[in-house]
Amino acid sequence: MKDIIKVELKTQTVDFSKCKTDILAMGLFSDTKELDKLNKELNKKLDGAIDRLMKLGDFKAKDGTNAVIYGNNKIGAKRILLVGLGEKKKATLDTVRNAAANAAKTSVELKAKTMSLALHRAFGRQFDLSTMGQAFGEGVYFGSYRYDEFITENENGRLGSLKVMLTDLDSTKLKKLKKGLSTGIAIGKAQSYARTLANRPANVVTPAKIAAAAKELARSSQRLSCTVFDEKQMAAKGMGGVLAVGSGSKNKPRFIVLKYSPPGKTANTLPTIALVGKAITFDSGGISIKPSANMDEMKLDKSGGIAVLGAMKALAELAPSVNVFGIVPSAENMPSGTSYRPGDIINTFSGKTVEVQNTDAEGRMILCDAISYAVKQKCDIIIDIATLTGACVVALGKYMAGLMGNDDALIKDLKKVAEASGEKVWPMPSGEEYAKEMKSKIADLKNIGSRWGGACTAAAFLKQFAGDTKWAHLDIAGVWNFEKATEFTSEGASAFGVRLLTAYVVGIKSKKK
Numbered sequence: 001m002k003d004i005i006k007v008e009l010k011t012q013t014v015d016f017s018k019c020k021t022d023i024l025a026m027g028l029f030s031d032t033k034e035l036d037k038l039n040k041e042l043n044k045k046l047d048g049a050i051d052r053l054m055k056l057g058d059f060k061a062k063d064g065t066n067a068v069i070y071g072n073n074k075i076g077a078k079r080i081l082l083v084g085l086g087e088k089k090k091a092t093l094d095t096v097r098n099a100a101a102n103a104a105k106t107s108v109e110l111k112a113k114t115m116s117l118a119l120h121r122a123f124g125r126q127f128d129l130s131t132m133g134q135a136f137g138e139g140v141y142f143g144s145y146r147y148d149e150f151i152t153e154n155e156n157g158r159l160g161s162l163k164v165m166l167t168d169l170d171s172t173k174l175k176k177l178k179k180g181l182s183t184g185i186a187i188g189k190a191q192s193y194a195r196t197l198a199n200r201p202a203n204v205v206t207p208a209k210i211a212a213a214a215k216e217l218a219r220s221s222q223r224l225s226c227t228v229f230d231e232k233q234m235a236a237k238g239m240g241g242v243l244a245v246g247s248g249s250k251n252k253p254r255f256i257v258l259k260y261s262p263p264g265k266t267a268n269t270l271p272t273i274a275l276v277g278k279a280i281t282f283d284s285g286g287i288s289i290k291p292s293a294n295m296d297e298m299k300l301d302k303s304g305g306i307a308v309l310g311a312m313k314a315l316a317e318l319a320p321s322v323n324v325f326g327i328v329p330s331a332e333n334m335p336s337g338t339s340y341r342p343g344d345i346i347n348t349f350s351g352k353t354v355e356v357q358n359t360d361a362e363g364r365m366i367l368c369d370a371i372s373y374a375v376k377q378k379c380d381i382i383i384d385i386a387t388l389t390g391a392c393v394v395a396l397g398k399y400m401a402g403l404m405g406n407d408d409a410l411i412k413d414l415k416k417v418a419e420a421s422g423e424k425v426w427p428m429p430s431g432e433e434y435a436k437e438m439k440s441k442i443a444d445l446k447n448i449g450s451r452w453g454g455a456c457t458a459a460a461f462l463k464q465f466a467g468d469t470k471w472a473h474l475d476i477a478g479v480w481n482f483e484k485a486t487e488f489t490s491e492g493a494s495a496f497g498v499r500l501l502t503a504y505v506v507g508i509k510s511k512k513k
C-alpha cells in the first residue's frame with residue numbers, strides 16, 4: 001500500500017542556526033522564565049524576534065499551540081516553529097510525542113518540504129534520549145498524516161512528501177536518539193498504514209480486502225506468514241459465530257491468521273501472544289438495524305482488526321523475541337433475506353451455543369470464535385481489541401479505551417505500556433455479576449445483557465471463551481477516531497492500539513532477557 005504522504009525521517013549532525021530547512025522546530029515551556037541556551041542563541045540571531053513575540057503575549061507556549069517566526073540571513077532556516085510544551089513539571093512522554101506531531105502537522109499545512117526537529121533540547125534530561133527518539137518518530141507520522149486519497153480536486157493541494165531531520169550538533173546525542181527513532185518510525189509508519197486502511201469505506205474495504213492486505217503484509221516480510229479461511233473452510237471448522245454475522249452480506253466473511261516468528265531458533269522456548277481484532281467492515285446492525293444518523297461511522301467498525309494488522313506490520317520490523325498470532329475475524333453486518341436473526345441459536349467454534357437476541361451485538365459473535373481459536377493454538381496470552389460497545393463510549397468518553405481481563409498482572413502491564421504509548425486505557429470490571437447476565441434459558445449464552453453496564457457484560461461474554469488462558473480486552477469504541485482535527489493530528493480513524501499493542505509485545509522481549 002502506498003503512503004498518502006511520504007515521510008522520511010533521518011538524523012543530521014549540524015549547528016542549529018546553520019541548518020538549512022523550511023522549518024526548524026524548537027520547544028518552549030510555558031513556565032520557564034528565561035529562554036534556554038539554544039533559543040537564546042536563535043533569538044540573538046533573529047534580532048530579538050522571540051523576545052518580542054513573547055512580550056506581546058501572542059504566544060504563551062501552552063500545550064498544543066505554536067508560533068512561526070520567519071528567518072533572516074543569519075540563520076539557515078526559513079522559519080522557526082516555536083512549539084508550546086505547557087508546564088515543565090506536567091510534561092510526559094505524550095508531551096514529547098505531541099510536540100513532534102504538532103510540528104509535523106504544521107509543516108504539512110505550510111507545505112514545507114523539509115523540517116528539522118530540535119525539540120529534544122527543551123526537555124534536557126527529563127527523558128531518556130532513546131525513549132524521546134521513539135516518541136519523535138511516532139509523533140512525526142501521527143501529525144503529518146491526513147486521509148485524502150479520494151479527493152481528486154486539488155484545491156486541497158499539499159506536497160506529496162516531507163523530509164524530517166532530527167538535528168543536533170552533538171553526534172553522540174544523535175546516536176542515542178536514533179536508537180529509539182527507528183522503533184518510532186516502524187510504529188509510526190504502521191499506524192499511518194492502519195489509519196488509511198481503517199478510513200477506507202466499506203465499498204472499498206471488504207473482508208476479502210482485509211485478507212488481501214494481511215497476505216500482502218506476509219509477502220513483504222520473511223517473519224510473517226498468513227492463512228485465510230473462507231466461508232467453506234470456516235464451515236468445516238465450525239466457526240458459526242463469524243459465519244452467522246457474515247451471512248447477510250454479499251461480501252463474504254474471512255478468518256485471517258497472521259503468524260509472526262522471531263529470528264533465531266528458539267521460537268518454541270518463547271511465549272506466544274495472540275492479538276485478536278474485530279474487523280466488521282460495516283456494522284449496519286443487521287436485522288436489529290441501527291438508526292440512520294451517523295451510521296456512516298460504522299465503516300470504522302473494523303478498527304480493532306486493522307490495529308492488529310498494523311501492530312503485526314511494526315512487529316515484523318522490530319523483530320522481538322516472542323511468537324505472535326494476529327487473528328482477525330472479518331465480516332460485514334448487513335440486513336437481508338440471508339441474515340442471521342434475533343432468536344437464532346448459533347454453534348460457536350468453542351462448542352458453546354449462543355442465543356442471538358440482538359444482531360447488532362455482532363462483535364462478540366465473531367470475537368468468540370477468534371478467542372477460541374487462539375486458545376486452541378495454545379497461546380499464553382490473548383489480547384483482543386474491538387470497537388465493541390456504545391456503552392464504553394458512554395462510560396469513558398473519547399479519551400480512553402476500556403480495559404478488562406482475567407489476569408491482574410496482564411492488566412497492570414497493559415496499563416503501564418498504555419501510559420507511555422499515549423494510547424490511554426482505563427480498567428473496568430467483567431466479573432461474575434456481569435457473566436450471569438449473559439446466561440440464556442435456551443442456550444449456553446445469549447449475546448446481550450441487561451440495559452446497564454453494556455461494556456462490562458460484553459467483556460464478560462468474551463471471558464467465557466478465554467477459559468484459563470490469560471486474557472485482556474480493549475474496548476476501543478470511543479477512541480476509534482478523532483471527530484475533528486486536533487492540534488496534533490487530522491480527523492478520522494486513529495488506529496488506536498497500534499502503538500499500545502506493539503509496545504506491549506516488544507516489552508515482553510526485554511522482560512525475557
Ligand code: BES
Pocket residue numbers: 283285301358360361362363387388389390391393448449454477478
Ligand atoms: N460497533 C458497535 C459498537 C459501537 C458503538 C462502536 C458506537 C462505536 C461507536 C457494536 O457492534 C454495537 O452495535 N454494539 C451494541 C451492543 C448492544 C446491541 C448490546 C451497542 O453498543 O449498542
Ligand code: ZN
Pocket residue numbers: 283285359360361362363
Ligand atoms: Zn453492532
Ligand code: ZN
Pocket residue numbers: 280283301360362363387388
Ligand atoms: Zn460493531
